[in-house]
Amino acid sequence: MTRTPVNVTVTGAAGQIGYALLFRIASGHLLGADVPVKLRLLEIPQGVKAAEGTAMELDDCAFPLLKGIDIFDDPNQGFEGANVALLVGARPRTKGMERGDLLAANGGIFKPQGKAINDHAADDIKVLVVGNPANTNALIAQAAAPDVPAERFTAMTRLDHNRALTQLAQKTGASVEDIKRLTIWGNHSATQYPDIFQASVAGKPAIEAIGGDEKWLADEFIPTVAKRGAAIIEARGASSAASAANAAIDHVHTWVNGTAEGDWTSMGIPSDGSYGVPEGLISSFPVTTKDGKYEIVQGLDINEFSRARIDASVKELAEERDAVRELGLI
Ligand SMILES: NC(=O)c1ccc[n+]([C@@H]2O[C@H](COP(=O)([O-])OP(=O)(O)OC[C@H]3O[C@@H](n4cnc5c(N)ncnc54)[C@H](O)[C@@H]3O)[C@@H](O)[C@H]2O)c1
Numbered sequence: 001m002t003r004t005p006v007n008v009t010v011t012g013a014a015g016q017i018g019y020a021l022l023f024r025i026a027s028g029h030l031l032g033a034d035v036p037v038k039l040r041l042l043e044i045p046q047g048v049k050a051a052e053g054t055a056m057e058l059d060d061c062a063f064p065l066l067k068g069i070d071i072f073d074d075p076n077q078g079f080e081g082a083n084v085a086l087l088v089g090a091r092p093r094t095k096g097m098e099r100g101d102l103l104a105a106n107g108g109i110f111k112p113q114g115k116a117i118n119d120h121a122a123d124d125i126k127v128l129v130v131g132n133p134a135n136t137n138a139l140i141a142q143a144a145a146p147d148v149p150a151e152r153f154t155a156m157t158r159l160d161h162n163r164a165l166t167q168l169a170q171k172t173g174a175s176v177e178d179i180k181r182l183t184i185w186g187n188h189s190a191t192q193y194p195d196i197f198q199a200s201v202a203g204k205p206a207i208e209a210i211g212g213d214e215k216w217l218a219d220e221f222i223p224t225v226a227k228r229g230a231a232i233i234e235a236r237g238a239s240s241a242a243s244a245a246n247a248a249i250d251h252v253h254t255w256v257n258g259t260a261e262g263d264w265t266s267m268g269i270p271s272d273g274s275y276g277v278p279e280g281l282i283s284s285f286p287v288t289t290k291d292g293k294y295e296i297v298q299g300l301d302i303n304e305f306s307r308a309r310i311d312a313s314v315k316e317l318a319e320e321r322d323a324v325r326e327l328g329l330i
């Protein structure tokens with residue numbers, strides 16, 4: 001049976017993450033090796049020519065699963081019939097810009113995009129926001145889409161999750177696939193909390209696997225993961241791109257195809273009030289996924305060390321929410 005192609009809209013398609021992302025979507029890594037896709041690339045007018053160049057290269061790959069590429073500079077057209085939307089394009093922070101300025105600038109992008117998703121996307125739309133500040137941009141888009149179930153709007157903390165896996169694997173000498181049940185809580189920012197207290201390394205509690213070294217945990221592991229974005233910018237002179245694209249692929253693939261038995265992942269999702277995170281904030285949680293739906297892992301024992309750090313990141317999310325509310329963006 002021939003499958004109907006899945007429409008995947010990617011915003012910021014001509015940017016550096018877009019360039020690392022599109023070829024992997026087209027080759028089947030996002031949805032599966034048997035799922036045909038049609039790409040809908042959304043750019044600002046100045047980005048359209050570069051997106052056309054990328055589309056030429058996509059054509060030149062002759063990907064069997066790629067059934068079409070269309071390029072738009074109008075969100076209403078870009079999200080028409082979209083089943084999956086990857087919101088990558090965002091206004092980067094420039095010199096002298098305060099967080100409030102950044103939130104206002106991005107509100108001008110994510111509010112109209114949320115409305116366009118509301119009015120034009122397919123009924124089964126799933127949205128991943130990558131553009132920073134990802135959690136609050138997702139909140140803005142979601143607030144502008146009242147007819148779409150709120151849980152379809154998610155923000156990317158999978159890059160942080162993957163970063164934490166590797167840091168813990170390198171510390172313990174294990175392989176990343178030996179590590180289970182690691183969690184990123186809160187905001188995709190330097191306040192995020194990578195939590196290893198529930199995690200295991202090759203079947204052993206992670207805290208034992210690091211020899212109970214809470215100093216390493218507090219002074220090395222947590223800051224290394226939380227500030228990795230800045231470290232990449234410092235080293236590369238540009239923000240992470242291939243690893244961010246890889247995490248976006250992982251996020252959607254896991255959402256659609258499910259988490260492994262006995263494991264979970266981290267996703268920024270609208271809070272239902274679990275773990276004391278105010279309802280509606282888009283915060284990172286431990287989640288399991290099955291049949292295209294996710295659920296927050298319940299009943300975890302949160303110790304004092306973790307509680308203080310989760311609360312600090314959630315406080316920042318609440319401040320960002322209040323700032324965009326004041327700006328009339330939600
Ligand atoms: N959540 C994460 O883990 C994570 C990781 C890395 C980067 N990011 C963020 O992802 C975003 C993109 O990063 P990048 O390196 O690809 O940036 P980039 O500057 O290379 O590309 C951004 C692209 O978005 C386009 N764009 C801007 N406004 C748009 C709009 N309204 N509609 C459509 N396209 C628009 C620009 O023309 C540009 O081509 C940034 O905000 C970055 O901070 C997030």
Ligand SMILES: O=C(O)C[C@H](O)C(=O)O
Nearest residue numbers: 132228229230232239240
């Ligand atoms: O940290 C940044 O500004 C870029 C990105 O969000 C990252 O985590 O690499």
